[in-house]
Amino acid sequence: MRVTSPLEHFHPFIPAGGVGSRLWPLSRADAPKFLLDLTGSGSSLLRATYDRLAGLSGGRVMVVTGRTHAPAVCRQLPELSAGDLVLEPSPKDSAAAIGLACMLIERTDPDAIVGSFAADHVIQTAEAFQDVVREAVAVAASGRIATIGIPPSSPATGFGYIRAGEGLGLEDAPHALQVEEFVEKPDEPTARAYVHSGNYTWNAGMFVAPASLMLRHLAASEPALHAGLAEIADAWGTPAQDEVVDRVWPGLPKIAIDYAVAEPAAAAGDVAMVPATFTWDDVGDFAAISRLNHVDPQSDPHVTVLGDNSRVLADSSTGIVVSDTGRMIALIGVQDIVVVDTPDALLVTTQEHAQRVKNAVASLKQSGNTDVL
Numbered sequence: 001m002r003v004t005s006p007l008e009h010f011h012p013f014i015p016a017g018g019v020g021s022r023l024w025p026l027s028r029a030d031a032p033k034f035l036l037d038l039t040g041s042g043s044s045l046l047r048a049t050y051d052r053l054a055g056l057s058g059g060r061v062m063v064v065t066g067r068t069h070a071p072a073v074c075r076q077l078p079e080l081s082a083g084d085l086v087l088e089p090s091p092k093d094s095a096a097a098i099g100l101a102c103m104l105i106e107r108t109d110p111d112a113i114v115g116s117f118a119a120d121h122v123i124q125t126a127e128a129f130q131d132v133v134r135e136a137v138a139v140a141a142s143g144r145i146a147t148i149g150i151p152p153s154s155p156a157t158g159f160g161y162i163r164a165g166e167g168l169g170l171e172d173a174p175h176a177l178q179v180e181e182f183v184e185k186p187d188e189p190t191a192r193a194y195v196h197s198g199n200y201t202w203n204a205g206m207f208v209a210p211a212s213l214m215l216r217h218l219a220a221s222e223p224a225l226h227a228g229l230a231e232i233a234d235a236w237g238t239p240a241q242d243e244v245v246d247r248v249w250p251g252l253p254k255i256a257i258d259y260a261v262a263e264p265a266a267a268a269g270d271v272a273m274v275p276a277t278f279t280w281d282d283v284g285d286f287a288a289i290s291r292l293n294h295v296d297p298q299s300d301p302h303v304t305v306l307g308d309n310s311r312v313l314a315d316s317s318t319g320i321v322v323s324d325t326g327r328m329i330a331l332i333g334v335q336d337i338v339v340v341d342t343p344d345a346l347l348v349t350t351q352e353h354a355q356r357v358k359n360a361v362a363s364l365k366q367s368g369n370t371d372v373l
Helices: 044-056 067-076 094-108 126-141 188-197 210-222 223-235 241-251 257-267 284-293 352-368
Strands: 012-017 062-066 085-088 113-116 122-124 145-150 160-167 177-183 200-210 272-274 280-283 304-306 311-315 319-323 326-332 336-341 347-351
Touching: 012 044, 012 311, 044 067, 044 126, 062 067, 062 326, 067 085, 085 094, 085 188, 085 200, 094 113, 094 223, 094 257, 113 126, 113 210, 113 304, 122 126, 126 145, 126 188, 126 200, 126 272, 145 188, 145 257, 160 272, 160 284, 177 257, 177 326, 188 200, 200 210, 200 257, 210 257, 241 336, 257 272, 280 284, 284 304, 284 319, 284 336, 284 352, 319 326, 326 336, 336 352, 347 352
Parallel strands: 012 062, 012 113, 062 085, 145 272, 304 319, 311 326, 319 336
Antiparallel strands: 113 200, 122 280, 145 200, 160 177, 160 200, 177 272, 336 347
16 A cells, blocks of 8 residues: 655645735735735745745645736736636635635545645745745644744744744654744733743744644634635535625634634644744835845945836935836935835835834825825
8 A cells, every 4th residue: 555645635825915015105905015026036926935835736736815816816827727726805814715725625635734825925945945844744744733933033023923842753843843822923022032032933824734623723713704614615616606705705704814723723732833944034014125135236235226127326325225117216325215116106214114114004095095005
């Protein structure tokens, strides 16, 4: 009898949603950050994520995204089959997208090990990432939910944290640790204590698990959500699919997968963590883009310039400029500046205040200036 590898049942999927409001006006509702090349690599964040996962699953990768993004996703991923493109009629939080993907995959493979990986993260290198995911698959094959923890490089307050416990002693996952708890975004003193202790990693929201285990916890903690998704999954691929989706989806509860599955599963002792050995960035603001990109040798060595039509003159300045207008932008004696120049909106801020761009987007919505969002 042939012994199968857990990887033969590995079905990764990519929840591709969110606008990335901290990257406005570069990232918009019709051009969210996962569709953009933010690293100068020539590939969008979605394309890079797909390629990392396809190398582990023989090209079998599902994408869950909004209906409005379907044409752009298909252009970027022409090899994506119709059966591996799941379209949401409207934005929901992560539990709905992840839960539906798990149900659809389990119906094709009852022994499926699923993996959820966000579309908008930057990871280097692909080989190190794949090694860690292989360990996570081995953890999942032991009947647990595996998450990938990012060793913190700073006491960041913008991420949730994972508190790890004892090693699991698994031969094929030698670095896996039991998860004691997930903790919410802390204040700075608490984050500093977490990092100093060495017992915490950042929670990057990556999960690898038996589909059946994910769904069992979802049913226990969010029965209404589970029931609604089951009704949709039962109709999937039938003539009634669109009618059922349009009727059921709007009433589904909005909840993050961390609250719906990860936290209750960790409390039950069903979650383990594999520490990342790769570099990771969620590209959360323009300061992150500056870190991730090489400096343009034709400009001031302390100014990062992005955009095919960028024209920048820098004198005693530092920061980042993103432009696709072709206008000349002159920086004189300004430090850590962020300039994003688009045909209908101009952003000027500093790297220190880059996280506050999200507040500006909220103000634009409130004032009715949605044409630039």
